[in-house]
Amino acid sequence: MDKSDLLMILLPVVLIQLILMVTALTFLFRMDSVRGKKWVWVPVIVLVNIVGPILFFAFGRKES
Amino acid sequence: MNLLKAEGLSRKYGKTDALSQASFVIGENRCIALLGPNGAGKTTTLSLLAGLLDPTSGTLVMNSDLSSDRRRWMGFLPQHPAFFGWMTGFETMVTAGRLCGLSSKEAAERGKELLEAAGLKEAANRRVSGYSGGMKQRLGLAQAVVHRPRLLLLDEPVSALDPIGRRDVLTMLDNWKREMTIVLSTHVLHDAEQVCDELILMNRGRVMMQGEIEQLRQAAGAPYLNIVVEEGEKANNWLGRIERIQGVTKVDGGKSQCRVHTDEMDSVRDKVLRSALDEGVKLLTFEVSRKSLEQWFVEAVQA
Amino acid sequence: MSGFGILLHKEWREALRTAKLIWLPAVFLLLGFLQPLTAKFMPDILASAGNLPEGTLIQIPVPTPGEVLGQTISQFGTVGLLAVCLAFMGTIAGEKRNGTADWILVKPVSPLAYVASKWVMLCLIVSIAFGLGFGGSWYYTNLLIGVPNSGDVLISALLYYIWLVFIGTVTIMTSALLRSPAAAAFITFGGAIVLQLVHGLFDNKLSWLPSGLDAAAISKLTTGSSPSWAGSAIVTVISIATLLTVAAKGAVLRKKG
Structure with a gap:
């Protein structure tokens, strides 16, 4: 398998990672208030793979 | 003609009596104030009337000409009205109207009309999560009457508002009381006197008395x-x-x-x-x- | 069931606007992609990472396509399951807590319609998330490892989907009975893990547990045959109906306040 094939295979994975992360970050910055400090959530969302955004969507949002 | 009659209505929470042996009558096209200090049982009474709570004992007798599901002809506004923050004001109105059985066209028309009456025309397409307390209260009032209820139940509708919000709400109620019966709870006599014709005085879970404000004023001394x-x-x-x-x-x-x-x-x-x-x-x-x-x-x- | 259609519409818009319809499928897709990728490239990764002496032979048996998909399902069984529990934990508890449940229930709506609208949306979102994730995993397995038996894959998918819906239904019920959404999520997730363990330990006696569906789905993929799952399926379907009835009763239950 050459490099371009590998890229094509990894591209969707990276893309979906990005979608998940960007969605979480968009919600984080658009929200008026979140549970905890806003900036604390940034590394959680960006660095903790998959589980970080899940935790943010589950617990980061305050019920309005 | 009476809309409903409460006979010996009681509600316990564990061992405490939130309401005991309350009897009163709710007539038609009038404004009735449930007046009493905090903890008198006003919210419990309204929740019982709205069907959010079941009484521990006692009965509510409804007017037999009206639908047996009283939620069809009742509107209710809790003390702290809650909405879905992700909906716009207009969507809230339409959803409320549709849930109360209006067609989508009717719900949209009613929604528009009531939002305008509530002074929320400009905010209609903004998300409710961005509304101020006064705006939420007015939206709450508007959505409570979307299906033209015969009975409107309001829990402390003005106590959390500033003087201007208070005046707005009282004006809205004054306009509506010709079309429906309004029952509102308050601990401020002055608010009750401004719009209501009748008082139900409550204290420590009991109904002390019910009567026309004018008569009570005469009888007061x-x-x-x-x-x-x-x-x-x-x-x-x-x-x-x-x-x-x-x-x-x-x-x-x-x-x-x-x-x-x-x-x-x-x-x-x-x-x-x-x-x-x-x-x-x-x-x-x-x-x-x-x-x-x-x-x-x-x-x-x-x- | 008055109000069902309108409530379903509300649930749909809510899932869209709170991004549940984005993040849950994304999580399942990632989990689905990662398994075949790891299976394919693990030997290379180990070879390049370790300072192994020249000539060391790394012998990791290459898994069969079925085994890879079975591992995918195991992955869904941890992070995926937790994501489902977290996604639906607040569906009633949160609405009761902030008062929006009252907003709905003072209108002429039946409690069953209220719960059913949430359940149908659960089925829909889980089918999208799991369908995409498992489909993605299947596609990558075809591409990188080999072609599994389609019949086995589809039957496993169906069995596992029912298991996921079952856990989602338990979440709805705990959410209706408990005040705290987080408690609802963790009790359900813990319960699911216990169910899986118990089924693993007492396979022959308790094969009718709902977790039998999860076990059957994995074994169908890895070995090509599976123990009888009919008992589990019947128990699960009956449980779902019961859970929904309990949830409808719980939704109108109010504590002091």
């Missing part, structure tokens, strides 16, 4: 004459002699002022005034007063 005079020996002598005037039952006097009690106010008032003029007493105040509803409310609650 017999009228008396309140007199204040300019100081002077002549005036003091005169005050001492008022008791002898025919028809006067009792005089509570102090220095240069007194309260004259009587059963024949009309004749006594003339006689006292004439005697004051004859004797050349300089009057500062000469009025017929009554124990105010406020005093009566405080006494009733403290009793």
Whole structure:
């Protein structure tokens, strides 16, 4: 398998990672208030793979 | 015709009686205030009426001409109205209307009309999460009447509002009370007096009394004459002699002022005034007063 | 069931606007992609990472396509399951807590319609998330490892989907009974893990547990045959109906306040 094939295979994975992360970050910055400090959530969302955004969507949002 | 009648309504939470043996009647096209201090059982009563709670004992008898599911002809606004923050004001109205059985066209028309009446026309397409407290309260009122209910239940509709919000809400209620019965709870007598025609006085989970505000005002206490005079020996002598005037039952006097009690106010008032003029007493105040509803409310609650 | 259609519409818009319809499928897709990728490249990764002496032979048996998909399902069984529990934990508890449940229930709506609207949306979102994730995993397995038996894959997918819906239904019920959404999520997730363990330990006696569906789905993929799952399926379907009835009763239950 050459490099371009590998890229094509990894591209969707990276893309979906990005979608998940960007969605979480968009919600984080658009929200008026979140549970905890806003900036604390940034590394959680960006660095903790998959589980970080899940935790943010589950617990980061305050019920309005 | 009565909309509903509560007979011996009680509700316990564990061992505490939030409401015990409450009986009252809710008539048509009137505004009724549930008045009482905090913890009197007002919210419990409204929740029972709205069907959010079931009574521990007692019954609610509905008007048999109306649908057996009373939620169809009732609107309810809790003390802290909650909405879905992700919906816009207009979507909230349409969803409320549709859930109450309106067609989507009707719901949209009603929604638009009521949002305008509530002064939320500009905010209609903004998300409710960005609304201020006063806006939420007005939205709450608007969505509660979307299906033209016969009975509107409001829990402390004005207590959390600033004076302007308070006035807006009271104006809205004043307009609606011709079309439906409004039952609102409040701990402020003044708010009740402004829009309501009837009072249900509650204290410690009990209904103390129910009646028309005007009648209660009459019954609150017999009228008396309140007199204040300019100081002077002549005036003091005169005050001492008022008791002898025919028809006067009792005089509570102090220095240069007194309260004259009587059963024949009309004749006594003339006689006292004439005697004051004859004797050349300089009057500062000469009025017929009554124990105010406020005093009566405080006494009733403290009793 | 009055109000069902409108409530379903509300649930749909809510899932869209709170991004549940984005993040849950994304999580399942990532989990689905990662398994075949790891299976394919693990030997290379180990070879390049370790300072192994020249000539060391790394012998990791290359898994069969079925085994890879079975591992994918195991992955769904941890992070995926937790994501489902977290996604639906607040569906009633949160609405009761902030008062929006009252907003709905003072209107002429039946409690069953309220719960059913949430359940149908659960089925829909889980089918999208799991369908994409498992489909993605299947596609990558075809591409990188080999072609599994389609019949086995589809039957496993169906069995596992029912298991996921079952866990989602438990979440809805705990959410209706408990005040705290987080408690609802963790009790359900813990319960699911216990169910899986118990089924693993007492396979022969308790094969009718709902977790039998999860076990059957994995074994169908890895070995090509599976123990009878009919008992589990029947128990699960009956449980779902019961859970929904309990949830409808719980939704109108109010504590002091």
